Amino acid sequence: MKTTKISEQELLTQQEYTGKVASLFADRRPLAHIRTYGCQQNEADSERIAGMAEAMGYTVTEDEKEADLIVVNTCAVREHAELKALSITGQFKHLKARKPSLLIGICGCMVSQEHRKNDIKMRYPYVDFLFGTSMLYRFPEIVYRALTEKSRAFYSDDSEGNIAEGLPVRRESRFKAWVSIMYGCNNFCTYCVVPYVRGRERSREKDDILREVRELAASGCREITLLGQNVNSYAPEGTPGYGFADLLTDICAIEGDFLVRFMTSHPKDASHRLIDVIAANPKIARQFHLPLQSGSNRVLQAMNRRYTAEHYIELVEYMREKIPDIAITSDIIVGFPTETEEDFSETLNVLRTVRYDNIYSFIFSPRNATPAAKMENQIDDAVKSERFARLLEVQNEISRAQNERYLGRNVRVLVEGRSKTNAGLLTGRSSQNRLVHFAGEDALIGTFTDVFITGADTHTMTGTLKQGEEQ
Numbered sequence: 001m002k003t004t005k006i007s008e009q010e011l012l013t014q015q016e017y018t019g020k021v022a023s024l025f026a027d028r029r030p031l032a033h034i035r036t037y038g039c040q041q042n043e044a045d046s047e048r049i050a051g052m053a054e055a056m057g058y059t060v061t062e063d064e065k066e067a068d069l070i071v072v073n074t075c076a077v078r079e080h081a082e083l084k085a086l087s088i089t090g091q092f093k094h095l096k097a098r099k100p101s102l103l104i105g106i107c108g109c110m111v112s113q114e115h116r117k118n119d120i121k122m123r124y125p126y127v128d129f130l131f132g133t134s135m136l137y138r139f140p141e142i143v144y145r146a147l148t149e150k151s152r153a154f155y156s157d158d159s160e161g162n163i164a165e166g167l168p169v170r171r172e173s174r175f176k177a178w179v180s181i182m183y184g185c186n187n188f189c190t191y192c193v194v195p196y197v198r199g200r201e202r203s204r205e206k207d208d209i210l211r212e213v214r215e216l217a218a219s220g221c222r223e224i225t226l227l228g229q230n231v232n233s234y235a236p237e238g239t240p241g242y243g244f245a246d247l248l249t250d251i252c253a254i255e256g257d258f259l260v261r262f263m264t265s266h267p268k269d270a271s272h273r274l275i276d277v278i279a280a281n282p283k284i285a286r287q288f289h290l291p292l293q294s295g296s297n298r299v300l301q302a303m304n305r306r307y308t309a310e311h312y313i314e315l316v317e318y319m320r321e322k323i324p325d326i327a328i329t330s331d332i333i334v335g336f337p338t339e340t341e342e343d344f345s346e347t348l349n350v351l352r353t354v355r356y357d358n359i360y361s362f363i364f365s366p367r368n369a370t371p372a373a374k375m376e377n378q379i380d381d382a383v384k385s386e387r388f389a390r391l392l393e394v395q396n397e398i399s400r401a402q403n404e405r406y407l408g409r410n411v412r413v414l415v416e417g418r419s420k421t422n423a424g425l426l427t428g429r430s431s432q433n434r435l436v437h438f439a440g441e442d443a444l445i446g447t448f449t450d451v452f453i454t455g456a457d458t459h460t461m462t463g464t465l466k467q468g469e470e471q
C-alpha cells in the first residue's frame, strides 16, 4: 500500500483557513480548551490541535468555562475511556446553554467508529463537529466552517490514513517532547480497536523525523519519546531497508544532552539487533516497554499476538544480559474470553520470572467490531476483578523489590516539576522511568540531576540531592 502524504497544496489550503479564522476574531483573542483522554499518541495529537488553534489566533486555556472553543480528544481502547469522554462532553452542555457562540468538537479514536459517531449526532445535539484521527490536519477548515456555516459537521476518516508533515505544535513541556514516527497498526490483535480507528500502519520519512529531533535537541529538549503502535515495524517508503534500529542509531548521533525513549514494541518484532543498538547508545533510556498481554500460549494465539511466552522470555533474557540496568515494563490483559484459571496462573508465572519494574494492567473490555468481542466464553466481571486484584498483588511486591535495589545508590533523573502527591518535593524520572521525589530548588526543573535514593515504595522512590549538587 502506498502511504498518502498530505500535499503541500492541501497544507497551504489549511494555512489559508487558519488566516481566515484569525480574521474573524480581529477585535479579540478567543480562548480554546482542549481535553485529552488516552495514550501518548493522543497527547501528541492534542499538542498539534493546540498549535493549530494558536495559529488561528486562539489562546489555550485550562478553564473550560471561559472557552470559545472546546475540543475533546477521545480514546476508544476500553469502554471506560469512552464513557469518561462522553460524560465530560455531557457536562459541557450547560456551558453552551450559557454561551451559544461556544463551539464544541470531538475528535480522536472514539469518533472514528461509526456507531459512536451516530450516537453523538443523535444524543449530543450541542456538539458542533466531529473529526477522526486522519482528519487532524484539516482542523483549521473544520473550525472555519463551524464558525461560518452554522451547521453541524461530521468528518469521516479516509480509510487508509495519511501523514501530514509540518503542522504547528504547541508542546506542553519545554524539555520533554513526543515525536510520532509512525501511525496506525496492521497487527489486528483480536481484542484491539486501534487498527480500526487509526488506520493502516504508515511510517514518516526518516529525514522528517531527524529534522524534528535535531530542532528539539537544538532548542534544549532533554527527553524525546518516539511514538508508534509498533515501533519495530518502522519502515519508511522512501528508504527501503531502513528500520527502527537504524533510526535510533541516527537519532543518537544528533548532538545534545538528551534521552531517547520509545513506545511501543511488539514482542514478535523486537529484535536482538535493536537490543544491541540500545546497549551501545547511552542516549537511549534504560527502559523497554514490551507488552506481554498474557502468559498463556493458548490465549496469546487467540489474541493473534504471534509469539509464545518462551520466545518472550528469551528476548527478556537477552536484554538483561546485554543491558543489565534495563527496566522492563509491560501491558497485561486479564479476563480475555476463554481465559481459564490455569491460563491466568501462567501469566502470573511470567510476572514472577521476568520480574517487571512495572506493569499496566487492564481488564478485558469487549470492543465493537473486534473478533474477541464476539468470542464465546466471555469471562464474568466478578472473575475478571478477582484476577485483576491478584495480578496487582503479585506485581506490587515485585515493583517494590525492584525499586528497593536502588536504595543507597545515586540515580540520575530528569527533573520534571513539583510533585502533586508529595507536596513541596521535586519529582523526576530516572533513565529507567522510575519516579523519584526529593527536596530541591525550582531552578533544577528541566535539568538532569543526581539523587541519592533513601526510600523505595511500589511506585516511587525518595531521595536527597547528591552532595555538592545544591547551590
Ligand code: SAH
Pocket (backbone or CB within 6 Å): 077, 078, 191, 192, 193, 194, 228, 229, 230, 264, 265, 266, 291, 293, 331, 332, 333, 362, 363, 364, 365, 366, 367
Ligand atoms: N500498540 C500497543 C498498545 C496499544 S493499546 C501495543 O501493542 O502494545 C494499549 C494497551 O491497552 C494494550 O497493550 C492492551 O494491553 C490494552 N488493551 C487494548 N485493547 C484492550 C481491550 N479491548 N481490553 C482491555 N485492554 C485492552
Ligand code: SF4
Pocket (backbone or CB within 6 Å): 185, 186, 187, 188, 189, 192, 193, 194, 195, 229, 230, 266
Ligand atoms: Fe492494538 Fe495489537 Fe496494534 Fe497494539 S499491536 S495497537 S494491541 S492491534
